[in-house]
Amino acid sequence: MSEPLQPVIVGAGPAGIRATERLVRAGLRPIVLDEGQRAGGQIYRRPLIDDGRSYRSRYGSEAGKAQSLHQAFEALLPQIDYRPETLVWNISAPERGNQLDVLSSGVHRQIDFSQLILCTGATDRVLPFSGWTTPGVYTLGASQTTLKAQGCTVGDRVVFMGSGPLLYLVAWQYMKAGARVEAVLDTAPFTSKRHLLSLAVHAPRIVALGLFYGLQLQLAGVKIRYAVRPQAVLGKSQVEGLRFRRRALTGDLVETIRCDALAYGFALRPETQLADLAGCRFRFDERDRTWLPERDAFGRTSRRDVYVAGDGSGIAGADAAEISGELAAAALLQDIGHEAADATRLVATREAILRQRDILERAFPFPDDWFETVPDETTLCRCEEITIAEGRRAIASGSITEINRLKALSRVGMGRCQGRMCSAAATELLSGACATSAGEVGRLRAQAPVKPIPLGFGTDVETEVRT
Amino acid sequence: MSRRLSVDVAIIGGGLVGSSAALAMRKAGLSVALVDKGYCGAQASGVNYGGVRRQGRPPEQLPLSQRAHRIWPQLKAMIGIDAEYVRSGHLKLARTEKDFAKLETYAETVRDYGLGLELVAGSGFAERFPWLSAKAVGASLCPEDGHANPRLVAPAFARAAERAGVTVLEQTPVREVTATGNGFAILAGDGVEIRCRQLVNSAGAWSDRFAAQFGEAVPLTRIYPSMVVTEPLPLRLPMSMGEQGGSFYGRQVARGNYVMGGGRGLPLGDPDYSRPSVTAASSVMQRAIALFPHLAHAQVIRFWSGTEAEMPDGNPVIGPSETTSGLFHAYGFCGAGFQTAPAVGEVLAELVTEGRSTTPIQAFSIGRFRKVAVETAASL
Amino acid sequence: MSMHAQFRRRYRLDETPVPFTLNGVAETGRRGDTVLTAILSVSGRLRQSEFTGEDRAGFCLIGACQDCYVRLANGGRVRACSTALEPGMAFITDLDAMAEAAHE
Numbered sequence: 001m002s003e004p005l006q007p008v009i010v011g012a013g014p015a016g017i018r019a020t021e022r023l024v025r026a027g028l029r030p031i032v033l034d035e036g037q038r039a040g041g042q043i044y045r046r047p048l049i050d051d052g053r054s055y056r057s058r059y060g061s062e063a064g065k066a067q068s069l070h071q072a073f074e075a076l077l078p079q080i081d082y083r084p085e086t087l088v089w090n091i092s093a094p095e096r097g098n099q100l101d102v103l104s105s106g107v108h109r110q111i112d113f114s115q116l117i118l119c120t121g122a123t124d125r126v127l128p129f130s131g132w133t134t135p136g137v138y139t140l141g142a143s144q145t146t147l148k149a150q151g152c153t154v155g156d157r158v159v160f161m162g163s164g165p166l167l168y169l170v171a172w173q174y175m176k177a178g179a180r181v182e183a184v185l186d187t188a189p190f191t192s193k194r195h196l197l198s199l200a201v202h203a204p205r206i207v208a209l210g211l212f213y214g215l216q217l218q219l220a221g222v223k224i225r226y227a228v229r230p231q232a233v234l235g236k237s238q239v240e241g242l243r244f245r246r247r248a249l250t251g252d253l254v255e256t257i258r259c260d261a262l263a264y265g266f267a268l269r270p271e272t273q274l275a276d277l278a279g280c281r282f283r284f285d286e287r288d289r290t291w292l293p294e295r296d297a298f299g300r301t302s303r304r305d306v307y308v309a310g311d312g313s314g315i316a317g318a319d320a321a322e323i324s325g326e327l328a329a330a331a332l333l334q335d336i337g338h339e340a341a342d343a344t345r346l347v348a349t350r351e352a353i354l355r356q357r358d359i360l361e362r363a364f365p366f367p368d369d370w371f372e373t374v375p376d377e378t379t380l381c382r383c384e385e386i387t388i389a390e391g392r393r394a395i396a397s398g399s400i401t402e403i404n405r406l407k408a409l410s411r412v413g414m415g416r417c418q419g420r421m422c423s424a425a426a427t428e429l430l431s432g433a434c435a436t437s438a439g440e441v442g443r444l445r446a447q448a449p450v451k452p453i454p455l456g457f458g459t460d461v462e463t464e465v466r467t
Numbered sequence: 468m469s470r471r472l473s474v475d476v477a478i479i480g481g482g483l484v485g486s487s488a489a490l491a492m493r494k495a496g497l498s499v500a501l502v503d504k505g506y507c508g509a510q511a512s513g514v515n516y517g518g519v520r521r522q523g524r525p526p527e528q529l530p531l532s533q534r535a536h537r538i539w540p541q542l543k544a545m546i547g548i549d550a551e552y553v554r555s556g557h558l559k560l561a562r563t564e565k566d567f568a569k570l571e572t573y574a575e576t577v578r579d580y581g582l583g584l585e586l587v588a589g590s591g592f593a594e595r596f597p598w599l600s601a602k603a604v605g606a607s608l609c610p611e612d613g614h615a616n617p618r619l620v621a622p623a624f625a626r627a628a629e630r631a632g633v634t635v636l637e638q639t640p641v642r643e644v645t646a647t648g649n650g651f652a653i654l655a656g657d658g659v660e661i662r663c664r665q666l667v668n669s670a671g672a673w674s675d676r677f678a679a680q681f682g683e684a685v686p687l688t689r690i691y692p693s694m695v696v697t698e699p700l701p702l703r704l705p706m707s708m709g710e711q712g713g714s715f716y717g718r719q720v721a722r723g724n725y726v727m728g729g730g731r732g733l734p735l736g737d738p739d740y741s742r743p744s745v746t747a748a749s750s751v752m753q754r755a756i757a758l759f760p761h762l763a764h765a766q767v768i769r770f771w772s773g774t775e776a777e778m779p780d781g782n783p784v785i786g787p788s789e790t791t792s793g794l795f796h797a798y799g800f801c802g803a804g805f806q807t808a809p810a811v812g813e814v815l816a817e818l819v820t821e822g823r824s825t826t827p828i829q830a831f832s833i834g835r836f837r838k839v840a841v842e843t844a845a846s847l
Numbered sequence: 848m849s850m851h852a853q854f855r856r857r858y859r860l861d862e863t864p865v866p867f868t869l870n871g872v873a874e875t876g877r878r879g880d881t882v883l884t885a886i887l888s889v890s891g892r893l894r895q896s897e898f899t900g901e902d903r904a905g906f907c908l909i910g911a912c913q914d915c916y917v918r919l920a921n922g923g924r925v926r927a928c929s930t931a932l933e934p935g936m937a938f939i940t941d942l943d944a945m946a947e948a949a950h951e
Contacts, residue, residue, distance in 0.1 A: 035910060037931065042909055048931055049879035051859045090745060095736040101745055108749075123911040135892050135904030136853055142908035150884045151858030177857045237902045238850065238891045261853070271911070279735075382906070382914060384722075385898040398622055399637075405506055408513060408618045416698055416768050416913035421906070448743065452766035452913060455697060456756050457749075699897040723897060764923045766916075 006112060007332065008033065008100065010088050010274060011119035013041020014318045015310025015325030017073045019117045022329035024079045026338055031081040031111065033088055033102060039073045041121055042141065043318045045149045046070065058148055060173065061209055065318070090448035091116075091277040094303055101448070108457045115305045115335075117328045118274050118293075119321075120312035124265035127370050127425050128388065130378050131233025136261045143263035144170045153179040155261025159242055161185040161230065163364045164267040165210060172213040175220060182259045183223040185244060187266070187367045190226040195363040203356045223257070229373050233262065245373070266366055268315045269424055275313075276446035278306050284439035287361055288315050290424070291443040297347045299328035300335075307332055320353040370425075371432050380429065381422040383415020388429065395433045402442045406430055416452055419444045469658035472634060474498040476819055477653055477663035479641050479677060480670035481507030483805065484797045486624035487812025488667055489633045490545070495820050499633045500661050501625065502653070504640035504673070508621025511671050511804065514773025515692060516716060516728050517617040518707055519806045520557045521582055522609035523573070525781065527830035528807065529580040534826050535810035536611070542620070546627040550620040551721060556706040557612035558596070560603045560758075561588075566711040570607040582609055598703050600760050607711075614707045614718045617805060624812075641670075644677060646791050665793040665819045672776040674784075674798035678833070681791045685784060685836050687799055690777045691732030693747035695755075697765045699723030704759065715754040725762065727751050732772030743770035777801045778836075785811055785831035787818060795819065796833050850891040853904055854884060867936045868920070876932045883908065883915055883927035892940055893917050893927055 007023055009016050012034035023030045032039075038046045044059065044066040055063040076082075083104060090101035100111045124139035131137065136155060138146075140162055143154045147170075157180045160171040171184045200207040218224060227247035231254065234241035241258040275293040276282065281302035282291045292314050299307045309328040310321035323346050330340040376389035394400060394410035403426060406412055412426050413419030419426070423444050430441045476492055478485045481503035489501040501507070519539055521532040543549045561567035567588060574584045587595055588605025596606070629635045639656030644666070653661040668677045675687040704719035717727035730747025734740070748770055755762055778784065778799040788794035795818050797811050804811075814824045862877040867885060876885030883905055886893060892902040893915050905915035908928045915927040920937035 035929070037929075047879060048881070049862075051862070051879060053858055093733075093735050093742055096733065096742075110745075123907055123909060133896075133901060133903065133906075135902050138905070139907050142906065145908050146854065146884070147857070150854075150879075150881060152854040152856050152884055152888065154854060156855050179855065179857075238853065238904075260851070382912070385896060398626065402506070405509070408509070409622060414769070416766075416916075417911065418769065420911045421914075447769045447771060448745075449767060449770065451910070452698060452768050455752050455762050455765040455767050457752065766924070 005114045005336070006031065007115040007117070008111065008113040009117045009119060011041065011121055011310065011312070012036065012039035012073065012082070012084075013119060013121050013310060014044065014069060014321040015312075015328070016041070016117070016119035017069055018322045018325035019119060019309055019329040020076055020080055021072055022326050023332070024076050026333050029080060031083065031113075033083050033086045033100075035085065035087055037084055039082070039084070040066070040070055042145060044069055045145055047149045047151065051151050053151070062318070069322070087451055087453070088274060089450050089453055091274055093277075094279045098305065103453055103457060106454065106457065113305075115307070115332050116278070117299075117307045117309060117325075117332065118278070118312060119310045119325055120271040120274055122268035122270050122311035122315060123420060125267055125269040125424050126265055126421060127367070127428070128374060128378050128380055128422070129230045129232075130375055131235075133379050133382050134233045134235060134239050135237065136235070136239030137233060138261065138263045140164070140166050140170055140263050140265035143261075144173065147173060147177055153177055153261075154263060155239070155259065156180060157182050157259045158261045158263060159183045159185060159257055159259040161187065161228065161242075161262065161264040162266050163187045163367065164265065165206070165360060165364060166265065166267075167364075168210060168213040168217065170263065171217055171222065175217065175222070181217065181220075181222045183225060183257050184217060185228040185230075186224065186226045187228050188226065188363070188365050189247065192363055192365055195359050199356060199359040199363065202352070202359070206356065225255070229367070229370075267361075267364065268311060269420075270312045270315060272312060273418065273446035273450040275301065275306070275308055277448060277450070279303050280306060280308070282443065285314060286439070287358060289366060289427070289438050297327075297351070298331035298343065299324055300331050316350070316354055316357050320350050320357075323350045323353070368428070371429055380425055381412040381415060383417050383421070384411040386410055386412050391426065391429055392433065395430060400430065401434050401436075403427060403430055403444055404442060407444060413444050418447065418450065469660075471660045472500050473662045474500045474634065475663065476500075476665045476667060477502060477651065477661050478667040478669060479644070479653075480668070480674065480798070481621070481625050481635065481637065482510060482512035482669060482671050483508060483621040483624060483808035484512075484811045484815070485667065485669035486621050486628060487809045488669065488797070488815040489628040489635075489812075490624055490631060491812045491816035492819060493628055493631045493633050495816050497819065499628070500636065500663065501628060501633050502636045502639050502641055502655050502661070504638075506622070506637050507625035507635065508618075510773060511775040511800070511802075512621040512808065513618050514771060515617050515775065515802065515805050516694065517614045517718070517726065517805065518557070518716065519552060519615050520609070520612045520707065520709070521806065522557050522559055522584065522607065522612055523709065524803070526577055526580065527782065529577060529582070530826050531807050531810050531814070531828065533580060534813070535807045538809040538813070539615070539806075542623075546623040548619060548623050550615045550623060552613065552615035553721070554611050554613040555718070557609045557709065558706045559607045559709045559711055560713075561605050561607075561711045562603055562713065564604055567605045570605070570711050574607060583611060584609055598705070598759065598761065600758055602757065608706075612707065616720070620805075624809075641677070644680065646681070646794075650793060665795070667795045667797065667815055667819070669797045669815075671798055672774045674776065674796065678796060681788055681794060683788060683790055683796075683833055685799070685833065686779050688777050689734065689738060690775050690802055691734060691741035691772045692728055692775065692802060693730045693732040693743040693751070694726065694728045694771045695743075695748050695751045695767055696727075696769050696771070697725040697762070698768050700725065700762070700765055703761055708758070713754070715751060715758070717755060717758075725755065725765070727755055729754065739774060741772045741774060743772045775800070775802045780835070783831050784833050785814065785828045786833060789834050789837070852887065852889050853891045854887040856888055865932050865934050867932060867934070867938065869938050870941060880932040881928055882917060882925055882930045882932050882936065882938070885932045886917065886927065886938060886940065890940065894940055
């Protein structure tokens with residue numbers, strides 16, 4: 001008989017929870033490792049303690065989904081080995097066995113897995129501009145998380161900027177929470193929104209909600225601007241305003257808006273470091289403009305026994321994440337001899353959502369001309385505080401055409417965040433300088449530890465093996 | 468992209484040895500092509516610890532090491548950057564009396580080479596090095612040793628060589644190299660043909676392949692460093708550190724990060740690639756905490772590894788081929804080639820222009836492995 | 848130039864107070880706060896960057912950007928966005944105070 005099974009799921013967001021549920025239903029008892037204090041992931045993030053708000057108040061139109069996901073996970077607790085506040089910081093290479101290095105309450109553990117489902121999620125995709133490191137500038141996701149999980153707004157008078165469906169949603173949520181929304185600055189031109197018409201056929205609910213948020217913001221007198229490019233954050237030690245340029249029929253206009261906080265982002269970027277350390281093969285994805293672990297329709301990767309699900313395997317949103325979590329678990333079960341009669345239906349549902357995302361991407365396009373107007377002295381890498389000028393100089397003087405080479409010679413992406421906040425920008429900068437496509441400059445190789453670990457951690461190692 | 472070149476010298480391998488050799492040869496008036504399968508300085512030259520250290524080397528390496536010691540302060544003039552080179556001092560700790568005795572013996576052995584070693588022990592030790600925990604018996608200080616940024620040095624040599632007129636071909640793996648009687652013919656990359664009178668094999672961990680092609684099999688093995696880097700921290704560690712009888716080494720760079728190593732990384736299925744070992748990294752981290760109590764709350768932000776070449780006797784191969792006229796070898800620096808490499812570049816330039824080195828290199832002759840190679844062949 | 852609180856509380860206003868100190872000054876957070884929320888509800892920065900000394904006040908707030916490490920008076924550090932506030936915590940968020948602490 002083979003070794004006992006010890007499936008491990010990393011991440012307890014929509015994908016991780018549905019994957020867990022599916023494995024439990026088949027009689028397995030997975031280990032669930034999650035960095036968060038409470039399960040739910042980012043989109044359905046829960047506060048540290050109950051704050052008296054209803055699901056409706058906290059999650060709005062997605063309240064039903066949030067509640068059902070949280071309840072599903074609560075019900076699973078007796079049947080799983082759940083470890084919150086646990087960082088998986090390394091995965092052994094395929095030829096060195098199936099082992100995770102895990103840090104939890106200051107203790108380093110090594111955990112064997114028989115199968116691994118990575119549900120590592122995503123973070124905001126950001127680009128640098130003058131003043132983006134000023135206190136009071138946050139990502140869009142940060143502003144939403146603060147409201148959802150901490151019951152705070154990131155300022156009193158807030159400007160929202162970027163491209164993506166989250167832009168209008170968060171602005172509306174802030175308005176509802178009592179903050180003053182000074183402006184919504186869409187970096188995409190108004191004409192890009194025509195794509196929503198074709199989306200309305202396939203996903204009327206998404207479009208209706210978007211129109212509702214936009215309309216309510218306008219009725220409340222919130223300035224909405226299109227084709228925006230930021231010029232500079234005003235204020236040195238805290239945000240005092242934003243100067244921006246926008247394209248109008250009459251030519252470019254420059255406007256200044258006073259505010260005490262700015263939240264911005266350009267859709268999401270996947271967290272793929274663990275899949276990389278696991279040795280999974282990657283491919284460049286044109287729509288997400290980033291490298292993703294290769295996966296089949298179920299979430300099988302190129303490494304046997306390693307599966308991916310959710311936004312960490314390609315940005316598709318929370319609904320798709322739930323389905324892909326279930327699919328990855330179904331694939332795992334199939335691979336050990338179980339049936340999965342509903343797999344075809346799940347694949348079809350996920351693919352329908354992916355097609356909607358394609359349209360959304362056209363309605364909220366990435367600003368690929370970004371670096372044409374960002375001043376050279378702007379910080380490119382906020383950890384190492386490397387400027388765009390330094391990045392450009394390294395590219396020119398070192399004849400650099402590959403992103404790891406740029407990292408080696410300029411330090412961009414070498415700091416605490418390991419390129420999470422600057423790799424999109426570095427990719428654009430480098431491919432722009434080389435006049436190639438983003439896919440041509442390669443991807444930053446992940447290194448352990450995928451997030452900082454305490455130097456003193458090594459004194460207490462516990463090894464958990466399959467018994 | 469097909470391309471034909473005819474040069475005086477072709478150099479296979481754009482590490483610090485190959486890049487500095489290219490620059491030195493070009494300055495001597497030769498036409499040079501420098502060929503690398505990836506990027507110049509991306510392997511051992513770029514992934515090593517960055518120690519610019521003479522202390523601890525065997526005596527036969529010290530003439531070369533002293534020559535390099537005179538080159539390092541001139542980097543800015545030679546290649547346009549100082550590559551963060553600092554003569555911080557290198558402090559080698561002894562944890563026990565026995566280890567300290569070994570440091571004393573070493574200092575005595577290399578007395579005539581001018582390293583300026585200073586042995587520190589006893590009551591003054593703790594006052595002299597207040598940033599250390601007091602667990603060491605003593606130490607040997609080499610005040611003019613130091614460190615530099617390994618990621619920057621070799622690429623800057625390659626770019627300087629290019630500016631001086633060297634043809635630098637990166638991403639151009641050598642597919643075939645043959646002796647033509649009056650020189651060599653190389654096929655590389657996507658249709659690159661190079662003809663040269665003389666050839667340098669400085670391909671690091673990939674050198675054995677080329678040596679074997681000319682009937683000179685060498686017992687080269689691969690080693691992989693296991694490095695640990697902290698977040699930037701207030702400047703506190705003024706010297707590069709090593710240990711007698713221990714494998715820990717560490718330094719703090721000007722930007723504040725502690726760069727530390729010890730033990731070995733592990734090769735992947737494809738031995739061109741490796742990973743740091745968690746076991747080795749944990750040992751490094753524990754030793755760092757023991758040595759530097761002020762790091763108690765520090766965070767580690769990354770590990771790294773890479774591929775280096777090691778020879779069984781701890782010395783590199785440097786010098787002319789014994790089978791093929793016009794061929795020169797320089798590799799196998801056993802994880803300690805960073806400091807000496809710029810001098811090796813000059814030595815190679817002397818070898819190709821004058822046929823002899825002004826610095827003694829007999830100890831590094833490839834001939835010392837002839838017997839080993841014959842035995843290996845016989846056992847097959 | 849005076850620094851204003853960056854965050855504005857909208858909920859949990861009557862939650863149990865949790866005392867902490869910021870650069871030696873007594874402050875009050877709320878039960879359920881992260882360290883980041885507690886500090887930014889009374890102040891406008893979490894730390895100063897290593898190389899330029901610029902003020903920082905977090906960025907992604909979900910544990911990815913690593914920009915919100917806050918120094919504790921005992922020399923330790925916590926990632927403010929993912930650490931729950933505990934009574935009696937003592938934070939240092941400016942370099943001058945840090946330099947003084949280092950001299951002790």
